[in-house]
Amino acid sequence: MATTDRHPARPTSAVPRASLATLALAHALSAAERGLAVIPLSRTKLPALPSPHRGDPPSAPRCHGECGLPGHGVYDATTDPRRIRALFAAAPRATGYGIACGLPPYHLIGVDLDTKSGTDSSASLRELALRHLFTIPDTVVVATPSGGRHLWLTGPPDVVVPNSAGRLAPGIDIRGAGGYLVGPGSRTEHGVYSAVPGTGHLSPAACPPALLRLLTPPPRPQHTGRAAVPHSGQHGHGLVQFVLSAHEGQRNTRLFWAACRAHESGLGDAFLEILADAAIRTGLTERETRSTLASAARLTASR
Template sequence: MTTESPLAEWALFLAGMGWPVFPLRPGTKRQPAIKNWEQRATTDPDRIRRAWAADAWNIAVATGPARLVVVDLDMPKAGESGPDGAAALAALAEQRGAPVPETFTVTTPSGGRHLYFQAPPGVRLRNSQGQLCPRVDTRAGGGYVVGPGSVTEQGGYELADERDPVELPAWLVQVCTEKATPTATSRPVALRASNPSAYGAAALRGECDRVRAAEAGRHNETLASAAYTIGRKVGAGLIDHATARAELIAVGQTLIGPEHWPPTDAEVARVVDAGLTAGSRNPVRRKEAA
């Protein structure tokens, strides 16, 4: 009977979550031990056992193949001023009127945190550095995070919350999308019938405005109708699915209240997804859009 090393056990645990892993040089966080690490990251237990039997590799999780978006909350470095990443993200959440949900969390040797979120269906995000707010980075497609159990000279990466990762909140998807395309969101869209993307953007804004103005008792009906209407345009290629979903979920969440429908974020997402799916199956014709 063989006994796994602690690092091998952690690598197997993360792979068991469905997250491809690969080795980092012992004691480091920025030196992959293999080339083409995103393609070669694995969840295969036999490969992991063989790799981690060779040395005390640190562990990296390939966030893109794992369909994860990890929000990296940093601490100020010596001599720096301003809030830490956790405080900056909390302030952004308050500004957006939505919470930062509890999720799978790893603490870092510097005192920061890695918040693991599932990437929503159809959403493809890339890494960002300080774009959301100061000392807040994201790791998604093309990136990796150091997994729990790994150790550097500064200390270890420790699992602080082992609940399953929740889906990246719609308001964070929206912020990530906005920050990734600042030139596209910094000026008004020209509304011309010959410009399908402009038409789609205008239609999405109009439906979001309709949801915000929904009458009491008609919240479910209005959100479902808006999602179906936009879904038809998604099906026609006039609106990006990820953008439409994020915007509709974000505006749907403004309807949540003690005396209102819907009661939860999950119900908002369910109604939006159902409407988009149904609408996409009945796309508008391009000449209708014009």
Template sequence: MTQQRPGDQRPGPFWAAARAHALSAATLHGLPAFPLTRSKLPAIATAHREASATCTGQCGKAGHGVHDASADPDQVRALFAAAPWAAGYGIACGRPPHHLFGLDLDRKDGTGGTDGIANFRALAARYDFELPRTATVVTQSGGLHLWLTVQTDMRIPNTASLLAPGVDTRGTGGYLVGPGSLGPKGRYRFAPGSGPRHIASVPTRLLELLLTSQAPERASQTLSPLGSPQRRLDGLVRTVRATRTGRNNCLYWAARRAFAASDIDPEIATADLLAAALETGLPEAEAQRTIASAAKGAARSKETRT
């Protein structure tokens, strides 16, 4: 990466702390970081003025927003040297090794304010899933950023209030404001007793809800309810389609979920999941073996429970 020269401008009053926090995240925890302004936007001006530019860093320059993020401490130092006005840092989601997925639970006070925390709790109760203890950041407005991880390199969407009012998601191509950053209303910080060492896996049901809600069929007026067998199968199929690496593992996971459900037709599940796997480029024979193995595993689990 070509380092941009900051000229004679001296670092701002919050630069050193932001740089130190970003280096800690990158060096100690492998989290890809890049500098942000106090308004929570990328601190380095865009490398391409053309609105149609599709470069995400291949040019070798800084100035590609979240695509600049790196866990290499030398790269992080270079990025901050190019942004002496930085007051915080962002952490890129969807990158190895953590494949970070963020839940942004917003909280707005006043008349008609939104409480994303309460709305998310209601969502979890409605669809019967629990959020495990995980790294949690308290935002400047009193909301929460919950850090989760997905098991494979699937593309997780960035959404705003799709799951519930005030519940946003940060996935592939998105970023979370790192703890220690200074925003317009205050500083981001880890919640008491929380930290980056433990990032829990995203609950399967939550992932299904998110990916199912993103399905193009959502606009149809003839859709069955979100919790119906077909909608749950649709969510599993969409998850398989979204996976770019670890495709076999994802297919096995989705097939086990489908075969374990007593109200999902195994023949329909087999056909739909096989078609989705083939769309990702997985060889047919390999996909068939994986689905058959998942069917046997689900059958053994049912026998054990009985």
């Protein structure tokens, strides 16, 4: 487990910047050894590398790293020590690291119990557990500087949990596919993130099925006039339907996740063309679709 800070938190400004960057890199490499894909974060908890496409016109297709340059946020996430060192070398002001959710081998789901909303998010989670008959298992818990908690859970590889804020219950945010968690050992302008004592040695526990159902919104009903889409078995059919049911704002993320799963399952180029057709039907342009598929291919190839 990335290390727990057992000493009183020193203000970020009191620690030499070079030391902060070195500490953040060390924690990130430790997390990567456990299979957690990481990116450097700034003291504001945002990705530390600026986008190389800041000057692009709004009509330009979204790049998820196909250009080969760093600065694509969670799409830069990697477990490769050489790439991690290169990312941190390009971000000398980094003071922490983010852990990408939704990626193998853990398919991490983060349950963020916030304290800033003025609600008792822990009580809200207990109420949900009683109402829906599930128990949160022993798992990694990370304490935030504001007094909140991040619970680390794992999901099945064929289920995508979207990011959400307050949808599950007031004060409870969810970090899923396309999101990231601030890793323990990270230092921010408000303090240090650290593993809660007694949980740092644990592996992320499986998300209880009843909770997983609450985190996964039902797919939208399909139009009856839509032509049937061929697929490669039940798993392939589920991936296609997942892409087809994307709401506006989810299309790229859903296509990216489905394409990654298709590569991992060896479904082949013909099936990727089926996914591309499904994505275009939802409203993505051909150019956006091809860019997202290329990004998924690049990420899975690097693993």
